[in-house]
Amino acid sequence: MSTPQPPMPQTAAPNWQAAPGSSYPTYTSPIPVVRTHLGHALTSEWTKIRSVRSTMWTLGVFVLLVVGLGLATAALVAGNSSDGSLNNENPLSFGVFGLLLGSMCIITLGVLTTASEYGTGMIRTTMTACPSRGRVLAAKAIVFFVVAFVVTLASALLVALVDVAMLDAREPTGQEWLKGTVGISLYIALLGLLSLVVGSIIRHSAGAITIMIGLVLAPLVIALFMFAESLQDLQQALFEYSIPNQLSVFYSQSLSDSGPSGWDPLWIMLGVTAAAFAGAYGLLEKRDV
Amino acid sequence: MIEAVGLTKRYGDKTAVYNLSFQVRPGAVTGFLGPNGSGKSTTMRMILGLDNPTAGQVTIGGYPYRRLPNAPRQVGALLDAKAVHGGRAARNHLLSLAQLSGIPARRVDEVLGVVGLQDVARRRSKGFSLGMGQRLGIAAALLGDPQVLLFDEPVNGLDPEGILWVRNLMKSLAAEGRTVFVSSHLMSEMALTADHLIVIGRGQLLADMSVKDFIAANSAGFARVRTPDTEPQLREKLSSALTEAGGHVLPEQDGALRVTGLPLPRISDLAHDCDVRLWELSPHQASLEEAYMRMTQGAVDYRSTVDQKAGLMQQLPPGAQPPMPVPGQGQPGWYAPPPPEQGGQPFAAPQGQQPGPQGAYGASAAPGAGMPNPYAQTAPQAPQAAPAPAAPAQPAPPAPQSPAQPAQPPAAPATPAAPTKPEDAR
Numbered sequence: 001m002s003t004p005q006p007p008m009p010q011t012a013a014p015n016w017q018a019a020p021g022s023s024y025p026t027y028t029s030p031i032p033v034v035r036t037h038l039g040h041a042l043t044s045e046w047t048k049i050r051s052v053r054s055t056m057w058t059l060g061v062f063v064l065l066v067v068g069l070g071l072a073t074a075a076l077v078a079g080n081s082s083d084g085s086l087n088n089e090n091p092l093s094f095g096v097f098g099l100l101l102g103s104m105c106i107i108t109l110g111v112l113t114t115a116s117e118y119g120t121g122m123i124r125t126t127m128t129a130c131p132s133r134g135r136v137l138a139a140k141a142i143v144f145f146v147v148a149f150v151v152t153l154a155s156a157l158l159v160a161l162v163d164v165a166m167l168d169a170r171e172p173t174g175q176e177w178l179k180g181t182v183g184i185s186l187y188i189a190l191l192g193l194l195s196l197v198v199g200s201i202i203r204h205s206a207g208a209i210t211i212m213i214g215l216v217l218a219p220l221v222i223a224l225f226m227f228a229e230s231l232q233d234l235q236q237a238l239f240e241y242s243i244p245n246q247l248s249v250f251y252s253q254s255l256s257d258s259g260p261s262g263w264d265p266l267w268i269m270l271g272v273t274a275a276a277f278a279g280a281y282g283l284l285e286k287r288d289v
Numbered sequence: 290m291i292e293a294v295g296l297t298k299r300y301g302d303k304t305a306v307y308n309l310s311f312q313v314r315p316g317a318v319t320g321f322l323g324p325n326g327s328g329k330s331t332t333m334r335m336i337l338g339l340d341n342p343t344a345g346q347v348t349i350g351g352y353p354y355r356r357l358p359n360a361p362r363q364v365g366a367l368l369d370a371k372a373v374h375g376g377r378a379a380r381n382h383l384l385s386l387a388q389l390s391g392i393p394a395r396r397v398d399e400v401l402g403v404v405g406l407q408d409v410a411r412r413r414s415k416g417f418s419l420g421m422g423q424r425l426g427i428a429a430a431l432l433g434d435p436q437v438l439l440f441d442e443p444v445n446g447l448d449p450e451g452i453l454w455v456r457n458l459m460k461s462l463a464a465e466g467r468t469v470f471v472s473s474h475l476m477s478e479m480a481l482t483a484d485h486l487i488v489i490g491r492g493q494l495l496a497d498m499s500v501k502d503f504i505a506a507n508s509a510g511f512a513r514v515r516t517p518d519t520e521p522q523l524r525e526k527l528s529s530a531l532t533e534a535g536g537h538v539l540p541e542q543d544g545a546l547r548v549t550g551l552p553l554p555r556i557s558d559l560a561h562d563c564d565v566r567l568w569e570l571s572p573h574q575a576s577l578e579e580a581y582m583r584m585t586q587g588a589v590d591y592r593s594t595v596d597q598k599a600g601l602m603q604q605l606p607p608g609a610q611p612p613m614p615v616p617g618q619g620q621p622g623w624y625a626p627p628p629p630e631q632g633g634q635p636f637a638a639p640q641g642q643q644p645g646p647q648g649a650y651g652a653s654a655a656p657g658a659g660m661p662n663p664y665a666q667t668a669p670q671a672p673q674a675a676p677a678p679a680a681p682a683q684p685a686p687p688a689p690q691s692p693a694q695p696a697q698p699p700a701a702p703a704t705p706a707a708p709t710k711p712e713d714a715r
Contacts, residue, residue: 026315027466029434033362034391044389051381052374121372125429128337128366129389131355136389288340 041130041139049143054112059147062105063155069098070159074166083168091169092180093251095159100244102155103188104213106148110195111208113144118203123289133284137200141277144196149189156181176252183266184250190269191216191243197276201283216243241268290315290468291336291437295345298331298492305331306492308345313470313487315436318463320483320500321472322581324589328492329472330368333441336470337366349437361390365430366439370422370446375415379406379425382414383432390433400428419446427455437468444478456482476578488581490588500577507584508575512553514560515545515569527565534559545569 049055073094077086114137117123130136160181164172172180195212202208223238239245240259249265260268291313298306306328313319323329334340336347338354349357349364357363373382383397401407404424409417414425423446430438440459444452459482463469473479479486479500486503488496496503514531516524528538528546536551548556553572560567 027436029362029436031362031392031396031434033359036359036389036391040389040391044385047381047385047388048374048377051378051385052376054376116374120374121369122374124334124337124339124368125372125386126389127339128364128368129361129386129429131338131357131360286341288334 036130038135038139041135042143044130045136045139045143049113049147052116054116055109055147058105058109058112059151062102062109062151065102065105066095066098066152066155067158069101070095070155071162073097074159074163078166078168081168086167086169089167089169090172090176090180090251091163091167092160092172092176093248094163094167095156095180095184096248096251098159099152099156099184099188100247102152103191103216103243103247106152106188106192107195107212107216108209109148110144110192111199111205111212113140113196113199115199115203115205115208119205127289133289134281137277137281137284140200141193141196145189145193148192149185152188153181153185156185179250179252179263183263184247187247187250187266187269190266190273194269194273194276197273197280200280201276220244290351291347291349291470292351293332293336293345293347296332296335296342296347297344298328298335298340299343304492306335306342306489309489309492309494310345311487311494311497313468314485315468316463316466317484318459318469318471318482319485319487320479321470321487321489322474322476322479322585323472323489323495324585324591326590327490327585327588329489330441331492332489333366333368333439333470333472336439337364337368359390361386361435362392362433363435364437364439365433365435366441367423367426367430367443368439368441370419370426373414373422373425376413378411379414379417379428380410382425383428386429387432392433396432396434400431403431404428420448420451423447424451427458435467438462438470440469440471442473443471444473444475452478476576476581480577488584490585491590493588495584495588503584504575504577504580507580510572510574511547511549512551512556513541513545513569513571513573514548514556514567516565517568518544523565526563527560530559530563530565531556547573 074091077094117126126136127133160177195208198211199205199208202211219238219242223235223242226232226235226238236258246260246265246268249260249262252261293312294310296306296309297304309328309332321329321332331340332347335342336349336354338360346353348354352358354360354364377385380397380401383400384394386392387394387397398407398410401410404427406421406424406428409421414422417425423443427440427443430440443459444455447455456478459469459471463484471479471482473482483500485499486496487494488503496506498506514527516527524544524546528540531538531546531548531551534551534555536556537549539547539549541547551559553570557567557570560570
């Protein structure tokens with residue numbers, strides 16, 4: 001008979017001795033038991049995130065958008081600007097269009113990292129293998145954040161270098177370099193992390209992606225149609241704190257002079273994400289999987 | 290060892306599980322049975338700490354699952370085969386689980402070999418058949434080489450080879466001293482695999498006893514005696530002799546006698562004493578399915594009915610016979626065979642000499658017929674189909690269970706009180 005023999009032959013002889021204090025025979029595995037910690041969850045989540053196609057697709061499209069749009073913008077601007085007209089411009093700022101569109105990909109990936117486990121039922125397998133749910137969420141957050149940050153930074157840096165080389169603009173200062181590459185990458189990665197956390201709260205991919213894209217676009221769109229005088233302040237705030245505007249703050253070209261400036265957007269996003277994370281953690285511990 | 294105490298789970302105003310207390314011991318395969326929606330999966334999820342009980346608690350080795358040190362090394366579970374990310378290759382799926390529990394990566398290849406998926410290890414599990422998915426789920430459960438194993442419907446979708454494999458796997462895991470807790474709807478499979486049964490219905494415990502006791506308590510074995518058809522007076526003679534000796538005799542439709550309360554050798558002796566030749570003297574042991582149906586029929590939530598197609602049927606051409614309904618369709622209680630002492634509805638002979646199509650179905654014949662007996666066909670097959678260790682609650686020739694039965698009142702099916710008493714809830 002071709003039946004594979006049931007127990008693994010290599011698991012050695014079953015251990016029949018009774019556990020102390022128990023009248024029942026117990027089985028002891030020959031595989032050494034190790035105390036698991038966050039590191040185990042991190043390697044596991046790394047395996048998970050690199051072994052699905054959606055990661056490659058979303059990140060691939062992201063890089064394509066950021067680099068492609070960044071270079072196209074730079075080429076267009078370089079071809080159409082007259083001599084000296086860019087002298088006061090920060091050349092890094094032409095990367096913002098690509099990053100704005102590309103952030104949709106990061107949002108999608110962030111949501112999928114958590115919500116797809118709920119969609120497929122994988123979460124039950126995961127939570128059975130690791131009953132400390134907070135550890136799983138933390139590991140997902142860390143792995144995703146690092147991946148998103150590294151990919152964004154690499155793309156943004158590439159675009160920035162090309163922009164500086166192609167355009168006849170002023171030399172960016174060190175602070176501008178830092179904000180235009182590391183700062184914006186941290187911001188995009190945090191936006192993705194917020195999506196991941198929202199995915200964990202909503203537990204539904206499409207729903208969470210819709211919410212996140214709404215969060216990015218809705219304030220601008222709503223503000224566009226606020227013509228009433230009495231709504232002026234609200235419109236202004238919506239413009240200033242909308243995510244596209246916060247992105248451009250990193251290149252010091254906000255839509256207005258008031259509102260967030262400098263590193264403010266990063267702190268805002270950090271606060272929002274931290275609050276959402278705490279909420280997701282609480283819900284995860286309390287809810288049924 | 291899994292121990293549930295007063296386990297209760299409510300979803301809104303729907304109580305999925307109510308006050309469930311049981312123990313699952315190591316060294317045996319414990320079957321977990323119940324109709325659809327009776328709370329089996331909810332109970333399994335609570336055992337694994339996925340759902341929080343509304344009241345009560347369930348522990349594994351003394352700890353609630355979520356506080357269990359090294360949980361994945363102590364408990365392995367197959368909850369449902371599709372609880373995987375379809376876009377991930379089988380090996381990566383297992384690898385991520387192994388890494389999460391600190392299990393060496395080579396163990397992944399090992400369990401892939403055990404379940405026979407090594408050739409498709411790098412294929413995405415989206416394309417797996419149900420059976421392959423089950424194998425992957427079983428691999429995940431075995432990954433940590435745990436002391437306690439839970440399987441929810443493990444043989445769903447498996448091929449016969451796989452079913453046999455799972456059956457042997459369960460038994461060998463239990464023989465190694467592990468706790469094996471299996472839910473299934475396949476009664477014949479359970480009869481072969483399980484040593485002990487926990488039966489729930491509508492979220493409440495109906496029975497917690499060994500398979501053998503379960504069958505004995507919920508159905509009766511009997512002896513079928515057939516005298517020569519040609520001499521009806523012999524039948525009467527034997528009937529009265531058996532009744533005199535304390536047996537309980539019921540005539541069957543085709544002329545055989547159903548005898549309870551006397552062991553087979555005694556029946557033979559009595560027949561010999563009164564000079565009656567026998568054409569048949571055979572033990573009949575109720576199957577687990579029969580016993581289960583009897584017990585749970587009052588606790589079935591989702592019951593199928595006949596598809597009436599009201600108003601959609603075309604007029605039958607004159608003279609045409611309406612098609613015979615298939616036995617069992619849309620008849621509540623169909624699956625609950627009457628207790629042997631209750632009615633005269635006979636079990637048909639295995640030879641299947643039925644007096645026309647009405648026989649098994651129409652309840653037309655037989656004096657004092659209670660309800661038609663669906664097991665007319667299936668019951669006699671059960672013993673041959675299930676010759677293995679768990680099933681034979683009775684060694685062939687003498688029918689030792691029989692004497693106990695007639696004493697039982699014609700119990701309404703599913704009287705949880707008596708059988709529920711956990712004979713071993715120490």
